[in-house]
Amino acid sequence: MSQPAKRLVSPIPDALPPTKLHPSPQLRIHKGYSETAERVRLLEKLLGQLDESKRTLLILSELEGWTLREIAEYVGSNTNTVYSRLRAAKRAFEDLHRRWLAEEGGVS
Numbered sequence: 001m002s003q004p005a006k007r008l009v010s011p012i013p014d015a016l017p018p019t020k021l022h023p024s025p026q027l028r029i030h031k032g033y034s035e036t037a038e039r040v041r042l043l044e045k046l047l048g049q050l051d052e053s054k055r056t057l058l059i060l061s062e063l064e065g066w067t068l069r070e071i072a073e074y075v076g077s078n079t080n081t082v083y084s085r086l087r088a089a090k091r092a093f094e095d096l097h098r099r100w101l102a103e104e105g106g107v108s
Contacts, residue, residue, distance in 0.1 A: 046096045054089035061086055 047055050060066040072082045
């Protein structure tokens with residue numbers, strides 16, 4: 001079996017660095033900045049409530065755009081296992097989001 005393709009993967013932080021959360025004041029002028037920043041904070045909050053393996057799968061799949069095959073090679077598992085675990089991670093994230101909506105009365 002060939003070696004998995006090397007990908008530049010940044011560590012999965014518990015929270016984004018302040019520079020990504022709080023860009024320069026010039027960017028705050030943008031009409032949708034406040035709403036976007038709010039959604040980023042919510043995404044960080046919800047991802048932070050997942051265990052590391054679920055968070056990693058979601059980030060690689062949904063935010064980084066990796067394929068199931070790439071993720072399987074990276075984590076050393078087969079694609080069926082990754083698919084199953086990714087589905088579970090998505091369900092857990094959706095449950096957290098639904099719970100947040102019920103508690104906060106937020107709008108998604």
